[in-house]
Amino acid sequence: MSERYLSPPRLTRGDTVALLTPASWAEDAWIAETAQRLTDWGWRVRLGGHVRNRLGYLAGSDADRLTDLHAAIRDPEVRAIVCAMGGCGSLRLVRVLDRDALRADPKPIVGFSDITALHLLWQRAGVVSLHGAVAGNRAETVRDLLLGGTPQVIAADRTQYGAELTTGGRATGWLVGGNLEMLARSVGVTEVPMAGHVLLLEINRAAGLGMVDRALTQLIDSGTLDGVTGVALGVLEGFDGYHDRGWNVLDVLSDRLGLLGVPILAGLPLGHTPNPVTVPLGVRCELDADAGTLRCGPALR
Structure with a gap:
């Protein structure tokens, strides 16, 4: 393991995963499909309180999206954060995100595209994150990594x-x-x-x-x-x-x-x-x- 970054604890069956939209909004059907897949993998899914909000192309106001992200970071029951959508809006949150709380209780975030801004925040906090998505026929690479498996070559x-x-x-x-x-x-x-x-x-x-x-x-x-x-x-x-x-x-x-x-x-x-x-x-x-x-x-x- 790297000495520079903290490796979060691996997930076990029954752990809680937060499903959020910190950037643009996702279709309700996609949120439901992603939540179901995470449930099928054996985890409890906690939807962000504003996960279905819409404000233009954003998934609600900056304050609401930040509230959901902070709630997931600061809740010790939440062991991973999955982003349902990229799009636009993540960069608005990084200057005010609680890096100290993340480093005190490291947990991975899963996403790509616009979520890159949050990955950089995770790296600034010194915490490992996952670049990808719960999507397509390789979605189970997310499950395997969260369970502590060695990434495929x-x-x-x-x-x-x-x-x-x-x-x-x-x-x-x-x-x-x-x-x-x-x-x-x-x-x-x-x-x-x-x-x-x-x-x-x-x-x-x-x-x-x-x-x-x-x-x-x-x-x-x-x-x-x-x-x-x-x-x-x-x-x-x-x-x-x-x-x-x-x-x-x-x-x-x-x-x-x-x-x-x-x-x-x-x-x-x-x-x-x-x-x-x-x-x-x-x-x-x-x-x-x-x-x-x-x-x-x-x-x-």
């Missing part, structure tokens, strides 16, 4: 769009990262020193290639990525076939990530995909670009 899919960005070499370090856009937006808000870390990146086409360029440039020029030992690159959702004045996203990533001079493993089934693999953040990992694998240590003790 993740093999890159060489047919996945962007897999050709893989270089060579091996890297070790703590795995940290998430959605590129959220990592860049978090600079100056909730930054995590990334020296000695392997950077996980997943990218969805919320905008054109300029967004990817600006986000990576901000992370590089701000010094956030100084000392990163490797890059684990997940799904490049929405970019296949997209070009802008002769370049595609692979050109942008090659140009920007090449400045880091570290091994890159691309084509990983992480992020915006119907069947994402869930991986722990804040654990030691080994990235082997030659073998095409990412191997992580256990998330929970």
Whole structure:
């Protein structure tokens, strides 16, 4: 286990899991389906008091979403937090979240995309979290990690769009990262020193290639990525076939990530995909670009 991060206790049958919407709202049917799956896995599900609230694209007001998150963090009966949806809104909460309470009673949070802002908060508190979702035919990777299982070795899919960005070499370090856009937006808000870390990146086409360029440039020029030992690159959702004045996203990533001079493993089934693999953040990992694998240590003790 890492000396830098606290590994929360593993869950057992009958433990309580909080199901929250700290960012955008989720359809009632999706909340019900996720709650049922968690119940089927043997856990008691506690819905956040405002889990079905709606305010524009947000799942209720900032105060209500913060109340639900704090209630879950501070309740010793809650042993894990599952986010039903990403979207937008997590970044609004990180400056006022109770990191001391989280570190005093470490528990994992599960989510991806916009939830990257909360993952960074968990890393700032020194607590392991889970990047992924209770979704698709790989949902049980969440269950296995929460039960204290060793994460599966993740093999890159060489047919996945962007897999050709893989270089060579091996890297070790703590795995940290998430959605590129959220990592860049978090600079100056909730930054995590990334020296000695392997950077996980997943990218969805919320905008054109300029967004990817600006986000990576901000992370590089701000010094956030100084000392990163490797890059684990997940799904490049929405970019296949997209070009802008002769370049595609692979050109942008090659140009920007090449400045880091570290091994890159691309084509990983992480992020915006119907069947994402869930991986722990804040654990030691080994990235082997030659073998095409990412191997992580256990998330929970």
